[in-house]
Amino acid sequence: MNYFNSDKISLIQKLLKNYLNNIPLTKSNSSLIKSTLFRAFESEEFLSIYRSFAVEVATHFYGNAYDTCLQTSPTPRIFFPNSHGTSIHSDYWYGHGLSAITTWVPILNSISGATFYADHRKILNNYIDEHNFDLNYLKKISEEISIKENEVLPPPDCAFLFDSTMLHGSTLNTTDKTRISFDFRISRISDITSTKDLDNYLIFDKNINEYKLPYHKLYGKKILKYICGGQDKNTFAQQILIDSFSERYNLQITDQEAEIERYNYPILDGLINGYKLKNEYDAIVLASEYIAHDYFLNSQNCKSNIPIWSALENKQIL
Ligand SMILES: [Fe+2]
Structure with a gap:
C-alpha cells in the first residue's frame, strides 16, 4: 500500500482531536461532530498545515506541485459502529480526472474493521466496463474487496495515497468504535478528463510555494x-x-x-x-x-x- 509519511500528520491529528475533545462519538452527535470538523477545517491553524502538507503530497506524487490544484477544504468522514460508509467506487466515476490523487488521513480509530478497503492491486477493475456499466457488479466487488489484505491501516504519521481509478469504499464498521478521518484531492490543473470546476480549487502558486484561492474574474468588483x-x-x-x-x-x-x-x-x-x-x-x-x-x-x-x-x-x- 502507498503510505505517505509526514510530520504534518501528527500535527493535524492533534489539532482535530482537540476540537473533538469532550464530544462522545455517538450517532446522536453526528451533526455536532460534523460541524465541529468543518469549524476546525476553516481555522487558520488547520488551513496553514493543510496547505503545506498538500505541497508535500503533490511533490511526492508529481515530482513538484507546479500546475496542480487542491480541494479548498477536505471532506470529513464519520464512520459509526455497525453502519455502512461509502459504497465501493472510484473517484474517477464522480468526475475527478485521471491525474487526481486522493490523500486519506486517519484521525481516530482507523483500526481493522473500522477503516476502509482499497483495491490497491487493482484486481477488481476488470469487472468495470465503461461501455456496459452494471450496478449489479458493485455487490460482487463489495464482497471481494472486503478482505484483510485490502484494509487501509496507515502506520503512525502516515496517510494513504491513491489514484482516481482505484476502487475503494467503507463496507461495514464491524467494531464498536467510530472512525474519524478526512480526505482531499489534488489534481493537475490542465486535466481534460476532469469535470470539476477549478475555480473551487486552490491553485499552486510557485512564486510563494503555496496553494491559494485563484482570483475570480469578478474579484473585488x-x-x-x-x-x-x-x-x-x-x-x-x-x-x-x-x-x-x-x-x-x-x-x-x-x-x-x-x-x-x-x-x-x-x-x-x-x-x-x-x-x-x-x-x-x-x-x-x-x-x-x-x-x-x-x-x-x-x-x-x-x-x-x-x-x-x-x-x-x-x-x-x-
Ligand atoms: Fe472516494
Whole structure:
C-alpha cells in the first residue's frame, strides 16, 4: 500500500482531536461532530498545515506541485459502529480526472474493521466496463474487496495515497468504535478528463510555494444582485446562492433588483441594453442560468452592455 509519511500528520491529528475533545462519538452527535470538523477545517491553524502538507503530497506524487490544484477544504468522514460508509467506487466515476490523487488521513480509530478497503492491486477493475456499466457488479466487488489484505491501516504519521481509478469504499464498521478521518484531492490543473470546476480549487502558486484561492474574474468588483420570482423559482435559494458566491469570491453587492415577472423579463432586458440603476456596478449576477433560461434561449446572439454571470454554473452567460 502507498503510505505517505509526514510530520504534518501528527500535527493535524492533534489539532482535530482537540476540537473533538469532550464530544462522545455517538450517532446522536453526528451533526455536532460534523460541524465541529468543518469549524476546525476553516481555522487558520488547520488551513496553514493543510496547505503545506498538500505541497508535500503533490511533490511526492508529481515530482513538484507546479500546475496542480487542491480541494479548498477536505471532506470529513464519520464512520459509526455497525453502519455502512461509502459504497465501493472510484473517484474517477464522480468526475475527478485521471491525474487526481486522493490523500486519506486517519484521525481516530482507523483500526481493522473500522477503516476502509482499497483495491490497491487493482484486481477488481476488470469487472468495470465503461461501455456496459452494471450496478449489479458493485455487490460482487463489495464482497471481494472486503478482505484483510485490502484494509487501509496507515502506520503512525502516515496517510494513504491513491489514484482516481482505484476502487475503494467503507463496507461495514464491524467494531464498536467510530472512525474519524478526512480526505482531499489534488489534481493537475490542465486535466481534460476532469469535470470539476477549478475555480473551487486552490491553485499552486510557485512564486510563494503555496496553494491559494485563484482570483475570480469578478474579484473585488461591484455587482448587482438580480432576483427573479415565479413558478419553480425559489427566491430564498437565489438569495443564498448569490450571497455565498459573492462572499467566496470577494464581490461587493452594491445594488439589487427583482424582475417584473408578469411581463417576461423587462428588467433583465433593460439592464442588458443599458438601463442603469441607482448605484454603480460592474456586473450582474443571477442565481442560475435557469432563472431566465427562456430569455437567454432567445438572445443567444445578443450582446450585453455589462457582463451577466450565473452563480450556480459559475460562468459568464453574456
Ligand atoms: Fe472516494
